[in-house]
Structures are given as C-alpha cells and as structure tokens.
Amino acid sequence: MPFVFPEPACPSLPVKGSADRFPVRRVYCIGRNYAAHAVEMGHDPDREPPFFFQKNPDNLDSSGTFPYPPETSDVHHEVELAVALKSGGINISEEDALSHIYGYAVSLDMTRRDLQAEAKKLGRPWDIAKAFEKSAPIGEIVPASAIGHPQQGTIRLVVNGEERQNGDLNQMIWKIPEMIAHLSRFIELAAGDVILTGTPAGVGAVIPGDLMEAEIEGFDPLKVKVR
Secondary structure, eight states: OOSSSSSOOOOOETTOOOOOOEEOOOOOOOOOOHHHHHHHHHHHSOOOOOOOOEGGGGGGGGEEEEOOSSOOEEEEEOOOOOOESSBSSSSHHHHHHHGGGGEEEEEEEEEEHHHHHHHHHTTOOOOHHHHHHTOBOOOOEHHHHOOOOOOOOOEEEEEETTTEEEGGGGGGGSHHHHHHHHHHSSSSSSSTTTTEOOOOOOOOOEEEOOOEEETTSOOEEEOOOEE
16 A cells, blocks of 8 residues: 555564564553642542543653653653563453563653643643653563563662662552543543553652663663763
8 A cells, every 4th residue: 555655663672581572553641640749749649530542652761761752851751561462362361460561661751840730730641741752761571471460579760879769569559450441431542552550659750861760670771871
C-alpha cells in the first residue's frame, strides 16, 4: 500500500538477553497509585477507582539521556515499573491478567509539573505536561519468563548520589492484575501496549547536568543523564 510520505518507524524497546525488540503500540499510565505520593500531591489516598492518562509510543526512550524540555522551569522525576503486554483483549479478568504480560522494565515518567499544575487548575487534560519528547526514559524489558511477576521489592530513585524516592512495589494501591482488568473494561488492550504503574513519594525537580539512577529490586539500574 503506498503512503503519501514514508511510513514512520515503529517505536520499539530493547529486550534483555535478545537481539529482538519489543514493538510499542500504546502507553498507558496510572495516576496516584502509591498512597504517600497521592498525599504529597494533595489528594486523598483512599482506594478510589483508578484513573489513567497516556503518553505517546515514541515518548519511550532507552538512550540513557533526557533532554530538558522547552516551555517549563519545573520538570519532575517519577520512577515506575513498566509492564509490557504480549496480548490483550477486553474485559480481561484479574485471574487471567498476568498471562498477557510479556515482561517488565524500570522506567521514569518525566513531568512538566508547572504545566500540569496549570492544567489541573483550569480543568484541562495533562497531555502537554506528560506526553512530550523522550518523557519516558526506560530500560531493557526483562521477560516475565526470566524474572516472574514482581509483586514486592524496593523501588527507588537517586539523583546525583542523593536518594529522592524509596518505596516498595507492594505499596501499589491497585495491583498489576487489577489495573489491567480495570483498563480493559474501557479500552481493548493489545500486544505492544505498555503500562506505567505509578510512583512512590519523593518526586522532585531535575536540572540539566543531573544524573538520575532508577532502581527496582531484581533489575539492572536505569541511568539517565539530564541534558
């Protein structure tokens, strides 16, 4: 089939221990999924229904650098576990949810916090604050066949040698099977979808020159330089 201009490349991510790459279809992010982070952002940490926002597939970036974005003076780090799906569907049950997962990765949800705050104040979407170029640094995807399905373990972020965030995966308000099942009630999930599972407390600003080191127990650290 001819196109009016060359077809854009499919965004893809490296897979640990393989020359094959994981093709990315869509990116979903759950908000306020750690109670302490919900509190620090001024919200009630009770178990309210989960909500999601999206990033663009090519926002995921495994280059190890994060270019400081324009039109902001307050960019925040958020360390997260990423879930990569190998299959999907609608109305997936919690009991079946894990069977759709290909693997996991260490990731960051970088946020133009000043633009997000302005959008919240005006009741507008968060896209401009969340879905910008290279806004989701991410490490290699580790297949579930190699690592299993992480349910607990330290998740932390260090900036220039100083610890900023420190939590545990078991502190998620909505667990991974629950968020997959809930999201599939509203959207048909499919192979290539990536879900960012939320961040613990301690989010904060970075500036050019900073080195971010994101760590999740059982994974290689993700080191990202702010340019």
